[in-house]
Amino acid sequence: MAFFLAGGVSAQNKGEAVSNAKINSIVSKMTLEEKIEMLHGNALFSSAGVPRLGIPELTCDDGPLGVREEIKRFDWASANWTTDSATFLPNGSAIAATWNPVMANKYGIVIGEEANARKKDIMLAPAFNICRMPLCGRTYEYYSEDPYLNSQLAIQAVKGIQSQHVAACIKHFAANNQELNRNSVNTIVDERALREIYFPAFKAAVQQGNAYTVMSAYNKLNGYWCSENDFLLNKVLKDEWGFKGVVMSDWAGTHHTVAAANNGLDIEMGSSGAYDRWYFAKPLLAAVKAGQVSVKTIDDKVSRILWLIYHTSMSSNHPKGLIATPEHAKTAYNIAAESIVLIKNDKHLLPLKASAVKRIAVIGDNAVRTFALGGYGAGVKAKYEVTALEGIKSRFGKIASISFAQGYKANYLANNSDEQNRGYDQRDQKLIDEAVALAKTSEVAILCIGSNREYESEAHDRKSLELPFGEQALVNAVTAVNPNTIIVIMAGAPYDLNEIKKSNHAIVWSWFNGSEAGNALADVLTGAVNPSGRLPFTFPVSLKDSPAAALNTYPGEGATAEYKEGILVGYRWYDTKKIQPEFPFGYGLSYTDFSISHFSADKLNYGRNETIRAKFTIKNTGSRYGAEVVQLYVSDPVSSVLRPEKELKAFEKVFLQPGETKTVELDVKVGDLAFYDESKKSWKIEAGEFVLQLGNSSRNILKTVKIAVK
Template identity: 90%
Template sequence: MKYTIACFMAFFVAGGVSAQNKSEAALKAKINSIVSKMTLEEKIDMLHGNALFSSAGVSRLGIPELTCDDGPLGVREEIKRFDWASANWTTDSATFLPNGSAIAATWNPIMANRYGVVIGEEANARKKHIMLAPAFNICRMPLCGRTYEYYSEDPYLNSLLAVQSVKGIQSQHVAACIKHFAANNQELNRDSVNTIVDERALREIYFPAFKAAIQQGNAYTIMSAYNKLNGYWCSENNFLLNKVLKNEWGFKGAVISDWGGVNHTVAAANNGLDIEMGSSGPYDQWYFAKPLLAAVKSGQVPVKTIDDKVRRILWVMYHTSMSANHPVGSIATPAHAKAAYDIASESIVLLKNDNHLLPLKAGNIKSIAVIGDNAIRTFALGGYGAGVKAKYEVTALAGIKSRFGKTASISFAQGYKANYLANNTDAQNKGYDQPNQTLIDEAVALAKTSDVAILCIGSNREYESEAHDRKSLELPFGEQALVNAVTAVNANTIIVIMAGAPYDLNEIKKSNHAVVWVWFNGSEAGNALADVLKGVVNPSGKLPFTFPVSLKDSPASALNSYPGKGATAEYKEGILVGYRWYDTKKIQPEFPFGYGLSYTDFSISHFSADKSSYKKDETIRAKFTVKNTGSRYGAEVVQLYVSDPVCSVLRPEKELKAFQKVFLQPGEMKTVELDVKVGDLAFYDEGKKSWKVEAGEFVLQLGNSSRNISKTIKISVK
């Protein structure tokens, strides 16, 4: 019987592969037929923008325009075809989805996939073929203005989430455009800086999520970054685009420039860029327009190179706009709102709960003071970069009123002024960091007479923005003075921080009993927050990056490699990014990578590996039992790190290699297995240009943050 089933499965798999190969061969033949009918001028027209968010098709051959749109937070409002002004549609209100670091904080690939499906469905409703998302550059340093868009500091966590985001988007026949390739880790001088990164750091830290998104997620498009990498612009970097992306990784789709990110015609054409977007001046004068036509005619760019670009674009089209059974799409639906709520709920991180003030016991509370500008602020729009014209966005104050308003009186005080605009000069923004004593006095008076104070502080979309970096880790707008004043008069003060990147929380961590981190958390942010405060939802988020005690503790600052000298930023820390740096250098963080508390407790036991010794082509099967030892339903993220104590090269103290988010009822226990390929314990050998697993002892470390390891096992590799 076993033999029969095995034969059937082999036949089934072989048949499936054969059918797939036939389908791919047929598509290739169809594309080649179309290319053979095109003039050189028609081909060139497809390689550059013909409007702000589209590139040309060939109408006589039935090839449509290729349309794209931002972005990571949802489908942006419709703008005019040739300028950035609103088109003033009444049908383009969309779902505002939690920001990238919020998705990463869920530590749940299922949530990344649901995010992608919503993006894809809403893109279809708006007739967009490519979504410029997800963005998942490594969070190398905490000040980067786009940290809120990106995922985490860890390549493994980034990879799992990126793959699922891409699969979700593309399940709707919409292309994901993964970005920004590569080593775009600061906004300051982003369009001129030359990042110097050794190949080992590229392969181990900055490339893995892109590789996974392509090879496992089958991403249809990728966006080249603004910066130079090791001396060459990313949009014309032969090593990046041809050698690694197209040849090594087998990328079949199209490389799109960032908007205005092209610098030359011949170098970009020959070194792997396929579509030029966002350049300035008349469209027919762009680098990939008349200048490219002239370069082909003069022999500087081969016709076969042009044909390859057109084939890639057509391949993307046959998977998106020209695909069979193309979904109609839907926008701002209740189902999308539910997805936004679920992601937001799982992303919220409980940083501190010393006196068990949380969850709030609604029946015992008669008055709540909600304080802080962020309690009434929305985050769908602001600053530079993509925003969303949200159909609605529930503020923190609205969420708290909806959950507590029937049993308690709720009053509001602004507490501080967020007087900072991204497009202002430093002189115009001067004084933004000063406390407003009048507003503080009003907040204190309210807090004194309330049972509980909920203090909503942090950042906003103006302060954290594309095109600039923050200058420090300090909380903006004089917020610390407000926190100190309110806490002094009301011991039942809950600090709620809304931001997308690390801040200095030293004083808050020391002085305040309850601290909650909630991100720029989408259309349902206020409801998700209120449900966590009330205990309807047990917080399960974990930090996707390290919070340093001081900026000088972070690697780029400690090594004086940010923002760089002149136009060059040398990544001197190499592979020691994020927790790899703090753990290896024994630097105590403010909050470690992977950290987050719960309203219940968990225990981890019976940690074992299936063997004590492995060959290099085998898989380690680690097993453990996790139990909810508390009284509430909740989830723990169990994290498996691996260390290589004796190695011929520097290895980090530990590296995340697997994790599982486990949901448990009170008293429930589950046995979980995490698989790690021995090959994934390799380091990149720059001398041999290959991955290497050295024989010897490795240590498997199990815990719930990079700094809270509860179980270890030693294994050996032959």
Template identity: 50%
Template sequence: MKNKILYLSAAIAFVTFTSCKNESQTTNSDSDQKEYVGKEIGSEFDAEIDKLVSQMTLEEKIGMLHGNSMFTSGGVKRLGIPELKMADGPLGVREEISRDNWAPAGLTDDFATYYPAAGALAATFNQEMAYTFGNSVGQELRARDKDMLLSPAINIVRTPLGGRTYEYMTEDPFLNKKMAVPMVVGLQDNDVMACVKHFAANNQETNRDFVDVQIDERTLREIYLPAFEASVKEGKAYSIMGAYNKFRGEYLCENDYMLNKILRDEWGFKGVVVSDWAAVHSTVKSLKSGLDIEMGTPKPFNEFFLADKLIAAAKNKEISEAEIDIHVKRILRTLFQVKAMGGKERVKGSIATEAHYQDAYKIAAEAIVLLKNENNALPLQLEGVKSIAVIGNNATKKNALGGFGAGVKTKREVTPLDGLKNRLPKSIQINYAEGYLERYEEKNKGNLGNITSSGPVTIDKLEPAKVQEAIEAAKNSDIAIVFAGSNRDYETEASDRSDLHLPFGQEELIKKIVDVNPRTIVVIVAGAPFGIDAVSKKTNALVWTWFNGSEGGNALADVLLGKVNPSGKLPWTMPKKLMDSPAHATNSFPGDKAVNYAEGILVGYRWFDTKNIAPLYPFGFGLSYTTFAIENVKADKTEYALNETISVSVDVKNTGKADGKEVVQLYTSKSDSKVSRAAKELKGFKKVLVKSGNSNTVTIKVPVKELAYYDVTTKKWIVEPGKYTLKIGTSSRDIKKEVVVTIK
């Protein structure tokens, strides 16, 4: 019965979009994009806040500006001001830890849903999934009585080696902002604060504690800030986390230009700025530069820069109490906004429910990317199949916990092997073999958590007995599926990888398996690009899945068996070799004490497409079990004024035999620009379900202001008049049709 229910839910996920409607979403029509707009921090409690602050002692005020446990900042009990309670959350709500150290609290009621990593969410190219993700996690956060989720992380994927690529969404500022905003709105619809991180230019783990990032102003504005700006202006994020690194010589938690001039003065941010843990380096300077709350790693909490040192600075008149009041009021406003104060009824929430596991399933199912499928090797045709070999440590590896970053304690994590067991008919024999061992060099094990250029060093020599067992399983099975790739011990916060090679001898293992069983499918489980050129050439079918949440194994099995038609698209470029990537081609990663972003605006596909370097798989790429034709592309007009919106309609025809979803992508280019520009830039996308033999019309709207570049002389966004080419396709390299429009 359980399997029948799961089969049914899989089919439903395949055939329909899920829609979490509430007052934050406005829908014009099915073919229009939904708009996600957050709720502004109100001023209705300002009089009450002023009264509270007038009753507080200096010590009580300062107690609110720093951690008083690992994940809370102080309250004032006598005045009814609660602690501000935070939780880590890139993969779901983190388990409770001790108040004064990182050790688990050992509770039995802090299990949560494990959600797909943000890279997977981005691969859905579906804003509804981003809202679902935020809304579902927000409910879990409230069920745990928290006020702030330390998520989403929306830094640009600058290098494929980044230790946090799996949680950083994409290499593209437009896709990042379009996925970040609904996630922030979904979270905050549950009376909690999203803490958008890490502001800003935090794009490597190597030397992250001190590296001084140098970015020219145009690149900063066009590539690294748009998702943060949209999260503030559209999503109305209630908190922002300052990053570890320096930017133009100043640490980012005491960077007046970033925190005051841009974030507050330009963008109108009204919420609180929280430091990353132990990212504060001064007392008066950090507070005056825009930081509100200092959080940190274990040392006595009164020794923080914004604790006893701030009391002393205030008493010595190095900082005024009026300045301190500004920061206290910001915190109180956010506490009132999320109804932690003020007596309004607050969302109660729910956690680790079947509904939330199904949210995780829906995201996972839309995130899986089909990279290669020759001879229709997929979906698996089971007629006459009596046995399937399942090979690889990643078939059973769990990724909810692991590595140096925040994981999730969950009661449900369906592995790929579990998923196949759940979904395959009982008549089919599964022959499992581990194939390769996940091993690291002992002397390098300590690198995990050290900020070095490379994380744990893997042992890539295969174990002969394990290989032989895998070969026998493949030989004696009708079909073989090899699960390779990475895991969250190898891809981790606090260290970047040293290269793109597949670890643990996997490439050699795959070759041996394909040699004995030509019906071999390879599934890569990973959150960031790997060097899979040789593997791609060797196998008929190649599938990319992610650290894909509690239901990841079931979603994957449903894709392999054709119950779900894959519709994921790569949210970053897969290079053929590392030196093709811009940060490496320009020899500007990782830097030493400073790093200069020498590639400028040409990040990701912008570099590959402008320099005409062929990637292994381009940004936005992903195959389907059906085929689509893009027809009748037309703009609603030929000329537009600066304040207008370009509306492009496209007919998407399903020319194959299966229902499926396609992502229509709209890129723009201007060949005669007076400034250097990328060959193309993503400016619109829409995911659409089209039934076999049918045709659906999709409308993509592009405000003319999206065509602007940042002019460093006037410090303004400028839309050049003239002709622009709108390129409609299904990846950055697969452009089907072009339309030329004129901006007056």
């Protein structure tokens, strides 16, 4: 699958390339003290330049959801600007649910343009750690459970951001897969799992996306803090992958001076206390003078920072930037519209026939809640955010009577203690009774439930998969009096939908979907948009089915979490172990139907350096324009090592008019069929039979073809 989209500014581009000689010349004019000043923060979101040489400071901004509001230079309080309202973009798992790298690229371009308008050099995005644990508080921010899907999206998000001469900061490197104990946990991960599951998206973002910055994770990996992990930062990232840019710590994620300096960290950010006392300030200067860190090491760090500056703030033809424009709103809408997943529609309640519906009950706190802000972590001071109720009123208001009932109270704050949040999961019977009364008198009830940005939050993991706030009791009560109840779930991670799946006919998954969320949702409900989102991770029937829980490796014993499942993460686990999921990876429905035929490979036998060219024909056999996400998995039935039942190796989102037919080719390099051989420290392809499996989820394989590798 090839995408030729707005690219990152490559180091090789004429006019953008900065010669080593030029950088070396600048470094040679700097004092050791000036060099050290560049290696640590000088404010909350910046690090120093060298004014006498015309080198500006580096400015950063939080940003997976959009450029955050301006805060004061030295504390987290708002700077109270009136010009920093931005576009709120759909969350990471929503972008992943589009299964469309074009959307990831457009997301990146908006982030980059808005960063420029605010004079930010580095956007701390995208975040795409693997969704190993469904309870992880940052699942909403991350992409998916699959390294290939993550890779394709990360490449394009990075290219989009950097097309605007703004650095993408890919994070968090590596194995930051839980928020509980994230500042202390030692993740024990075998090298094969690192290479096959946790590294690929970072490698792709560096080598194909040309990412300019990498953020080290908070946790330890195999005994060493990620911010001073020689294997991660020097051996793999810089030496093996050829990363030219800058490694910065997560905020307050640096622990030592000499180990961090020698093992690959370039900029220390977010530490506490006086700036000149940070690990990379006076202590680093002393370490250099004592011979514990070489001047050559310092010069390498400074050279990387200068390389970054010459590709961002000091680049030629630097764009001025734009913020919160109608075009950016349209991009937010397009991503949201492509991300919404139709999970169930067995009585064809959807799309709603506007002419037939006169009374609509909209129920649930999430119908009127906004998601740009909340919880612990970066948010966006959105210029505006269309709620579900506002979107539904804008699409149905002229033809139907629309009434609202709150249904439940979302009594949970991320910064509260467990004691302060006690009772958050209890029903509010008075609100349920009001919702039931309204649902009884309405032809259709649209029930907006799920989570919010307080409940799914950085620095916290959820305690269970249960729907919060007594929502299940609300669903049961409303469904009992109105069979035409459409469940809309706004959340960024899997939840237990077992009861809802059994008792409700229509389920729509709508994420934390940005400034235009309400309009995109309403257009899916009316059928103006045919839903084409697909789940980017597996929904387990029960938490105990998920690998980390099944093997009792979460949250870990003491300060250690051993990833005993190895490569069997996500659908690889469920499919290999024959565990039935609630909803499988890649799953989603449409308002139209598709047929797939004529699946073939261009040859029967392949050499190790060849490319498999798989072809198929797809037809829209229904009556509506729509898109199918066709997924190509590969399995290796006979192997000397454990291989997953199947692994995603290619996909394509195909848009078709009713009756339209298209022939699609998906290419897979034979080299990508390899596994990582830990004994040889290298990738290995074993000769023999492989099976190409074509489907529209990991559990719905429609066609297979056998090939052989010589």
